[in-house]
Amino acid sequence: MSLPPNFLEELRLRTPLAALIGRSTKLTRAGRQWKGCCPFHGEKSPSFYVYDDHYHCFGCGAHGDAIAFVMQNQGATFPEAVERLAAEAGLEVPKATPQQARREAKARDLHGVLQAAAEAFQRRLRLPEGRPALDYLLRRGLSEETIRKFGLGWSGGGRGALAADLKGQGIEIRQLCEAGLMREGEGDQPPADLFFNRVMFPIRDRRGRIISFGGRILGDGQPKYVNGPETELFSKRRSLYGLDLAREAAFKGAPVVVAEGYMDVIALHQAGFGAAVAPLGTALTEDQLAELWRLTPEPLLCFDGDAAGMRAAARTAELALALLSPERRLGFVTLPKGDDPDTLIKGGGPRAFQAVLDAAQPLSGVLYDMVASRFPGATPESRAALRHALEEAAGKISDKFLAGEYRRALLDRFFASTRRPAPQPWTGGGRGERGGRGRTPIPAFTPPRPSIDPDQVRGEQARCLLAITAAHPWLLAEIEEALGQLDLPAGLPDRLRQCLLAWHAEAPALEAAALSDHLRKTEPEGWEWLRRFPRMLPAAVAPDALPKLVAEQWWYFFGRFRGEAALLAERQEAERDFAASGDPAAQTRLIRLNELLAAQRRGEIEEEAFGDAAGDPH
The missing domain is CATH 3.40.1360.10 (Dna Topoisomerase Vi A Subunit; Chain: A, domain 2)
Known part of the structure; x- marks a missing residue:
């Protein structure tokens, strides 16, 4: 017995086709699709294209979906291909039961009922009773071609019209209720039409099969638009x-x-x-x-x-x-x-x-x-x-x-x-006190600014850079060489740098907790220095900071130490290293240096870098 169409559709939707086929042949982006050399015949130039829901080879004509690919590529039967894909997608293959067979037959039956209803609605649109509906569509600017393309129709103005239309085709009221075209009556009431006196809009699934209808009433009745109810075929x-x-x-x-x-x-x-x-x-x-x-x-x-x-x-x-x-x-x-x-x-x-x-x-x-x-x-x-x-x-x-x-x-x-814009010194606007004229303007008061201590600034920059490293030791794999070459201030910053590098050389795993314990024991003064004034530390010090933010802010402070001339020289060296080795670490270093230089030339200032790392950063 065949598997339920809904299950097979769900299986295809849960199987990314490019990822599946990419295991067998190298694929590259080609606009919104993927392309590569066909896995089914030898070729030197790619003619095999993978789309969202199917593949096609313009060389040998191979074509299909995820299930077909597993069958062609692995020599699997249809049930075997479905079993393999379902296991990967986390789906359970439905067992063949008489109940399932009845459901499949019912689904095919409902599609047929809905198609017959659509044809009946379209016929009624061309009858004299459907003329107001057709005039409405034409007044809305729709062409005859568009009306046919979308299968627009007319429900009929009287109750029971659809059942009467389809009775000659052997379609029963029970089937119309199951298809969402009629509803069961309450108590002793007979079943009633869901759509009457409405322009009808067929609703189709992605494969073009009618699964329900929407209807717009002519005139001022409410609701203006209605959709069919949930059925075995239709989920709004x-x-x-x-x-x-x-x-x-x-x-x-x-x-x-x-x-x-x-x-x-x-x-x-x-x-x-x-x-x-x-x-x-x-x-x-x-x-x-x-x-x-x-x-x-x-x-x-x-x-x-x-x-x-x-x-x-x-x-x-x-x-x-x-x-x-x-x-x-x-x-x-x-x-x-x-x-x-x-x-x-x-x-x-x-x-x-x-x-x-x-x-x-x-x-x-x-x-x-x-x-x-x-x-x-x-x-x-x-x-x-x-x-x-x-x-x-x-x-x-x-x-x-x-x-x-x-x-x-x-x-x-x-x-x-x-x-906030910088405040402008008040000049009096040509008037003296109390609006008088000719008085000398009161000079703006500018408080004296304290002088900036370059050594203090460099010391704080070093603290930020080392605090980020201590909070996220996984960085050391990327920045070990760069950290070792920095001209950090003597004293605590330099001692901490040496301690970090020595620990990295022997640590079995780059874990923040292990590094914290090591710093407490070997460099307690430096440990306390790193923890001082946590609100002044960058956001990257927070334990849950995103890796991208951590790396960006570390290299930001690195760039503040080095300056543009030194960064240019270092980039040249990184380019040589990457060209010679092709090593991913060398590539990452080159990318970071290029980003740093671009940011410095744009004059970027990371205002949000501070004040987010609340509490103990380690």
Whole structure:
């Protein structure tokens, strides 16, 4: 007996095809796809392409999905291939049972019922009773071709119309209820139509099979739009309107646009934006976001410019944060106030909508405004709450390196937006006291500034650099040579450096707790010096600091010691080392030096580097 289609679909979705095929042949990025030499026939130039849900060789014609690849590549039978992939995906293969056979037959039966209903709705649209619905669609600017492409129809104005239409095909009321087209009556009441006096919109799955319908009432009745109920085929939180058509357009490079409703999607397709989809009357769900990311790495979410649109955007952003990765991004499109995609295209044509797409911003660019809108005002309490909320938002991202980049971007903007302008000396504006004229202006009072002690500054820089090293000894594998060559101040800084390097040479594991014990015993004075004034230490000293932040701040202080001339010389040496050895450590060192030089030339100042490492950093 065949396996359930839903199980096989879930298995394919849980099996990243590029990762699976990459075990057998080297793949490289080619735009949004991957390419490599075909594993099924010998070739010198790549003609084998891997897409999200299938592969194709333009040389030998090999084609298929994840299951087909395991069968072709490993000589497995279909059941064996499914068993292997299911084990890797953490799925249990359903056992063949009579009940399962009945469910499969029922699913095929329901698809047939829904297809027959769609054809009946389309016929009724062309009958005299459907003329008001057809006129409505034509007034909305839809062409006859678009109406046919989306399979739009008319439900009929009387109850029982669909059952009467399909009775001649042997379709029973029980089947219409199971398909979500009718509902069982309460008590002694007969079953009732779910859709009547409505323009009908077929909802299809990613393979183009009808799984439910949506309907729009003509006139002023409520609700204006309704969707079919949850059935064995239809789950609202998993489905997207227009998905089957969007897959093909996205494959050809069209931007994936998420609009609000049926008519927006249809208007966008008709205007040339063929990868438009919409959720079904609810906010986007995790399942729908995952489906969008299967189409493109960065879908564009289209929201109205009013308060409701901003709230919807904020909800989606909050949901998406935990799911983001370097390969899973989001773009945000804000429409002019009072417009939706349909009205914008009617007023300005496709160019008007393309203009708002061109102005789309990534989530990283709009997240700050979304969070800041919850904390108006410039009081210390508001600023503290805002900063806490920004860090909390970045912390929701599960990819630690991406979370670090978001944190940096958000706090950079926080400091820039809350930085107070330098006060201007008061000159009196040409008036003396009490508004009199001709008086000598009161000179601005400028308090004397204490002189800066260069030795004290270098000592504090050394303390920061050594404190980061002591808190994260895993760094020593990367920075041992650089630390040994630094011209640190004599005394405690130099003694601590020697102690760290000696410990690294003998330590069985680079653990912070073991290093702390070693420093307490061998260099207690230096240990206390590192712990002094913890609020003045950089954020990288915190035990839970992200590795990227730790490395960046360590090299930042390293760069402060060396200066540009010394860094240039060191970069030349690093380039020679990497060219000679190709060693990953030499490459990392070269990358860090290039980043340091670029940052120094831009004049970057890491304002957030201090004051975050509360308490005992070790």
